[in-house]
Amino acid sequence: MGHGHERRELLRDVVYERVRDRILDGSLPADAKLPSTRAYAAELGLARGTVEEAYARLAAEGYVVGLGPAGTRVRALEVSAPSRPAARHARVPSDGDRFAAGRGLPLGLGVPGLSEFPFEAWARSLARAARRTSRKELASTDAAGEASLRVAIAAHVGLARGVRCEPSQIVVTSGYQSALVLAALATVGPRGTAHVEDPGYPKTREALAALGLRVIAAKVDGEGLRVDTLGGARPALVAVTASHQMPTGVCLSLARRLALLDWASSRDDRWLVEDDYDGEFHYSGSPLPALFAVDRHERTLHAGTFSKSLFPGLRVGFLVAPPGLAAPVRRLSALVAPSVPAVVQRALADFIASGKLARHVARMRKLYARRRAAVLDALREHLGGRAVVEEGSGGLHLLVHWRGGPDDRDVARRGAAQGLGVRALGEYRLARASRQGVLVGFANVPERSAAGAVARLAAAFDASPPPGGP
Numbered sequence: 001m002g003h004g005h006e007r008r009e010l011l012r013d014v015v016y017e018r019v020r021d022r023i024l025d026g027s028l029p030a031d032a033k034l035p036s037t038r039a040y041a042a043e044l045g046l047a048r049g050t051v052e053e054a055y056a057r058l059a060a061e062g063y064v065v066g067l068g069p070a071g072t073r074v075r076a077l078e079v080s081a082p083s084r085p086a087a088r089h090a091r092v093p094s095d096g097d098r099f100a101a102g103r104g105l106p107l108g109l110g111v112p113g114l115s116e117f118p119f120e121a122w123a124r125s126l127a128r129a130a131r132r133t134s135r136k137e138l139a140s141t142d143a144a145g146e147a148s149l150r151v152a153i154a155a156h157v158g159l160a161r162g163v164r165c166e167p168s169q170i171v172v173t174s175g176y177q178s179a180l181v182l183a184a185l186a187t188v189g190p191r192g193t194a195h196v197e198d199p200g201y202p203k204t205r206e207a208l209a210a211l212g213l214r215v216i217a218a219k220v221d222g223e224g225l226r227v228d229t230l231g232g233a234r235p236a237l238v239a240v241t242a243s244h245q246m247p248t249g250v251c252l253s254l255a256r257r258l259a260l261l262d263w264a265s266s267r268d269d270r271w272l273v274e275d276d277y278d279g280e281f282h283y284s285g286s287p288l289p290a291l292f293a294v295d296r297h298e299r300t301l302h303a304g305t306f307s308k309s310l311f312p313g314l315r316v317g318f319l320v321a322p323p324g325l326a327a328p329v330r331r332l333s334a335l336v337a338p339s340v341p342a343v344v345q346r347a348l349a350d351f352i353a354s355g356k357l358a359r360h361v362a363r364m365r366k367l368y369a370r371r372r373a374a375v376l377d378a379l380r381e382h383l384g385g386r387a388v389v390e391e392g393s394g395g396l397h398l399l400v401h402w403r404g405g406p407d408d409r410d411v412a413r414r415g416a417a418q419g420l421g422v423r424a425l426g427e428y429r430l431a432r433a434s435r436q437g438v439l440v441g442f443a444n445v446p447e448r449s450a451a452g453a454v455a456r457l458a459a460a461f462d463a464s465p466p467p468g469g470p
Ligand SMILES: Cc1ncc(COP(=O)(O)O)c(C=O)c1O
Pocket: 110, 174, 175, 176, 177, 201, 241, 246, 275, 277, 304, 305, 306, 307, 312, 316, 317
């Protein structure tokens, strides 16, 4: 068989699977019209015949029916209907953000409890910001962010996270990702080395690798990032989720914090980037302040976001640079990641300065504490004998882990089929490990639904074959 033929078969299969999967997940419902073979081939840059063959196979297998000039339509199928939220989600292309997939579903991650979002108060802040914008302000832009918002953020991180800084040390970004990029470019540059937690947040390593940095995995244990596994590469940065390790939920111990700060301050080309994505949320004892707050050597850049304290669609985060890096970070921000719309920033400044953010966070913390307790209880009841439920002390998710049981990705897939948003620990890993686990978000789970959602998770766990099993 020639290569050309093989390639054509492969492409035909890709087209076939893409359409079939959309039919099975409900995003192409019964009677939906497929694009014409000509249009679809042009869109995909393929020969029309390849698409025709794929459609012919779909028709032969009964997924679609060809109606001649009237096109090709999806048949009414008795597919085991995916739960509605999953189907709705599948319509959102998730190519760019595979982590968007389980968002908003029960036990999913990444979205705070939005049912409690104070729409009225937020709308008032937005309206006020829009009304009070002067003509001069319509023209002015500050790439580092609106002065009023930087003042408000400085006060907020001081109170909430013990971070003492001047507004001039802050740049407002479109979320964590841009803050990370700025931090990396301002410190080690694209030829530097980045130590990332393993397991860790995939977007951190992917973004740093996309910038060209050499990315090295640093181990994580029950005290958080293992500082002794950092090598001697230079220049180097460490990206760390100190307050609530993503995904294990561990709070970096004081001893580790001091060791990490020691590591960073021992040379002038070592830096720390603190991803404080959910540091506002803690439920027992008093939380350790941010790493930035205890760094006397000015090696830490602190990235914060409003994605958890308010809502992810806001797309506002910030980076706090140590004084010596403030000017380079501002210059870089003007070049590669200018700030977000001024009216949104002024609204947020108003929301923070008037105390509404603090009130909202305090309220949500209480609500999350109850939701977390309900999910914890249910996890212990349904999975207690088979898996370890790791509490951590803060954040918006819990880790459930086990050894020797089913494959975690399989459990997460089966959970997804049950309409759950749980994620597999394996997705957060670089190195292979015997420990399996799932990440269970509780922010979006009303107490009364916790037991039901966790029971479905337990069913997914039980239905998943053990390793090497059938
Ligand atoms: C580990 C981690 N860092 C940062 C973020 C926040 O990202 P962003 O500010 O881009 O919404 C998240 C959100 O899910 C996260 O899980």
